[in-house]
Amino acid sequence: MELVAIGEILAEMVAIEQGQGFLEPGLFAGPYPSGAPAIFAAQAARTGCRTALVGSVGDDAFGELCLQRLERSGVDMRWIRHIPGRPTGTAFVSYEKNGSRSFVFNLVHSAAGMLEPSQMSPELFRGCRVFHVMGTSLIAPGVVEAVRLGIRLARDAGAEISFDPNIRPELLTSSAIRETLGEILCASNIFLPSQADLEYFYPGVPERQAAALLLERGIRMVALKRGDRGSLYFDSGQCIETAAFPAEVVDPTGAGDCFGATFLSCLMQGLPPRRALLLANAAGAAATERRGPMEGASSMEELERRVAN
Amino acid sequence: MELVAIGEILAEMVAIEQGQGFLEPGLFAGPYPSGAPAIFAAQAARTGCRTALVGSVGDDAFGELCLQRLERSGVDMRWIRHIPGRPTGTAFVSYEKNGSRSFVFNLVHSAAGMLEPSQMSPELFRGCRVFHVMGTSLIAPGVVEAVRLGIRLARDAGAEISFDPNIRPELLTSSAIRETLGEILCASNIFLPSQADLEYFYPGVPERQAAALLLERGIRMVALKRGDRGSLYFDSGQCIETAAFPAEVVDPTGAGDCFGATFLSCLMQGLPPRRALLLANAAGAAATERRGPMEGASSMEELERRVAN
Numbered sequence: 001m002e003l004v005a006i007g008e009i010l011a012e013m014v015a016i017e018q019g020q021g022f023l024e025p026g027l028f029a030g031p032y033p034s035g036a037p038a039i040f041a042a043q044a045a046r047t048g049c050r051t052a053l054v055g056s057v058g059d060d061a062f063g064e065l066c067l068q069r070l071e072r073s074g075v076d077m078r079w080i081r082h083i084p085g086r087p088t089g090t091a092f093v094s095y096e097k098n099g100s101r102s103f104v105f106n107l108v109h110s111a112a113g114m115l116e117p118s119q120m121s122p123e124l125f126r127g128c129r130v131f132h133v134m135g136t137s138l139i140a141p142g143v144v145e146a147v148r149l150g151i152r153l154a155r156d157a158g159a160e161i162s163f164d165p166n167i168r169p170e171l172l173t174s175s176a177i178r179e180t181l182g183e184i185l186c187a188s189n190i191f192l193p194s195q196a197d198l199e200y201f202y203p204g205v206p207e208r209q210a211a212a213l214l215l216e217r218g219i220r221m222v223a224l225k226r227g228d229r230g231s232l233y234f235d236s237g238q239c240i241e242t243a244a245f246p247a248e249v250v251d252p253t254g255a256g257d258c259f260g261a262t263f264l265s266c267l268m269q270g271l272p273p274r275r276a277l278l279l280a281n282a283a284g285a286a287a288t289e290r291r292g293p294m295e296g297a298s299s300m301e302e303l304e305r306r307v308a309n
Numbered sequence: 310m311e312l313v314a315i316g317e318i319l320a321e322m323v324a325i326e327q328g329q330g331f332l333e334p335g336l337f338a339g340p341y342p343s344g345a346p347a348i349f350a351a352q353a354a355r356t357g358c359r360t361a362l363v364g365s366v367g368d369d370a371f372g373e374l375c376l377q378r379l380e381r382s383g384v385d386m387r388w389i390r391h392i393p394g395r396p397t398g399t400a401f402v403s404y405e406k407n408g409s410r411s412f413v414f415n416l417v418h419s420a421a422g423m424l425e426p427s428q429m430s431p432e433l434f435r436g437c438r439v440f441h442v443m444g445t446s447l448i449a450p451g452v453v454e455a456v457r458l459g460i461r462l463a464r465d466a467g468a469e470i471s472f473d474p475n476i477r478p479e480l481l482t483s484s485a486i487r488e489t490l491g492e493i494l495c496a497s498n499i500f501l502p503s504q505a506d507l508e509y510f511y512p513g514v515p516e517r518q519a520a521a522l523l524l525e526r527g528i529r530m531v532a533l534k535r536g537d538r539g540s541l542y543f544d545s546g547q548c549i550e551t552a553a554f555p556a557e558v559v560d561p562t563g564a565g566d567c568f569g570a571t572f573l574s575c576l577m578q579g580l581p582p583r584r585a586l587l588l589a590n591a592a593g594a595a596a597t598e599r600r601g602p603m604e605g606a607s608s609m610e611e612l613e614r615r616v617a618n
Contacts, residue, residue: 022374109419
């Protein structure tokens with residue numbers, strides 16, 4: 001596989017009303033196939049990148065829902081494990097009136113938390129060019145071990161490591177997670193942070209200065225996701241600022257994952273960074289226009305059309 | 310506490326459309342406070358019975374939702390435990406076009422599965438007259454041990470054991486569960502089965518004959534729940550058949566739990582069986598008219614009004 005992603009596969013329920021929360025009954029849409037690495041893998045496969053996802057689901061209808069969608073998107077399913085007796089992970093999302101999100105998760109004790117190193121082998125990384133890791137996945141010791149093994153196997157295969165910290169305050173529950181985030185940043189060649197992620201690693205440091213520090217410490221490229229302000233790209237030779245595409249935002253969850261997947265997929269297909277960033281911005285915009293984190297994944301054709309208009 | 314119930318406290322999501330299932334996104338209503346023993350305890354407390362619930366929730370919004378509702382219903386909350394790091398249990402329900410239900414559960418590995426004997430003490434059973442056990446709760450070895458300890462402590466306190474098997478095929482996953490169901494039936498004084506439950510214990514045996522066999526083996530009273538056909542009561546001296554109240558059925562989940570809770574609460578308040586059955590039938594009917602398993606719990610006044618009309 002050219003691109004290998006790893007981590008949580010979830011079913012997601014999205015509150016219909018802003019500010020609805022979880023303390024009173026209301027209406028939710030779902031279950032939607034979700035999990036940041038799963039959204040990433042689906043979007044990468046949709047844009048023509050040969051993509052494998054290492055993950056785990058329970059033997060329930062939610063697992064089946066996710067598998068059906070990933071398979072339809074073209075993701076290589078051979079590295080996804082069924083965990084008997086465990087429920088597929090779930091996330092409930094409610095958008096607050098100020099635009100922030102609140103979550104109720106079932107992760108650590110779900111099938112998603114049971115992902116383990118034994119699911120991976122050198123075969124998975126044969127021909128691999130990028131191994132993509134997300135911070136949300138580092139929820140259990142077994143998953144962290146699997147990520148570490150993946151980084152070793154990917155490097156042995158000559159692949160680069162891509163890292164999207166995707167930091168959510170709800171998941172920063174231990175100093176071990178914080179240490180692991182730092183460890184993976186050190187191992188990374190490609191860094192795809194949000195503004196909040198960059199602020200987590202470099203609190204108070206202006207964006208461009210933080211990016212320069214990252215390049216100094218050996219990261220080859222940084223693509224900063226700035227939501228409706230587009231993206232900002234840095235490598236040793238250039239800085240590229242690209243504007244966001246206009247979008248009728250319905251549900252922003254998954255937009256960053258679709259951005260990162262499209263960016264890497266385009267680069268691997270030989271497109272220059274500026275073109276990859278434009279198509280990635282288009283993928284982020286498309287993702288926000290559909291309710292459900294994976295519903296707005298786009299084909300390359302759809303993205304090219306959006307960029308052309 | 311006069312009445313002690315034990316078992317799962319859940320947040321429940323109910324599919325809006327018949328036949329909606331879980332393999333495509335749709336609309337769900339919820340989260341609703343749920344869990345058969347929790348519905349039972351809320352309804353018993355609403356009708357004026359001093360009721361304690363032994364259970365466990367996670368430290369998430371779904372746990373808070375359930376605790377708020379149980380407290381508002383008047384349930385003694387001192388025996389409910391918070392389990393840090395575990396999610397509150399969840400149930401997703403979809404009604405199929407033939408009226409059957411399909412479920413996706415997170416039970417065994419949720420806070421509900423962490424209920425344990427240490428949560429109980431003789432103090433809980435001081436003044437107890439009935440200890441109520443439900444088959445749905447027997448999901449993990451710790452819960453089964455807690456139920457066994459409860460039966461011992463309840464008997465020491467001079468209380469009777471009431472049992473609602475509430476059998477769901479999805480939960481009959483091991484021969485251990487089947488054995489435990491038989492063991493609890495043997496320990497019971499009051500038996501509150503559905504028709505499917507009776508069929509499970511006495512396959513192919515007509516209802517009245519099965520009831521006679523149960524009385525022979527030492528059960529003091531049997532109240533058979535027959536849905537829209539009302540209820541059928543047996544003790545050594547009489548058989549009472551009561552019709553169901555007409556109801557605009559929206560969501561039948563929880564109706565059997567509300568029936569059982571009202572029946573026991575009324576008996577403990579000194580009402581004769583026929584009156585207790587009428588009020589219990591009214592509680593079952595009321596429960597079906599509201600979406601959400603605990604939303605249709607009724608006060609004694611509301612039930613008396615329904616019986617009078």
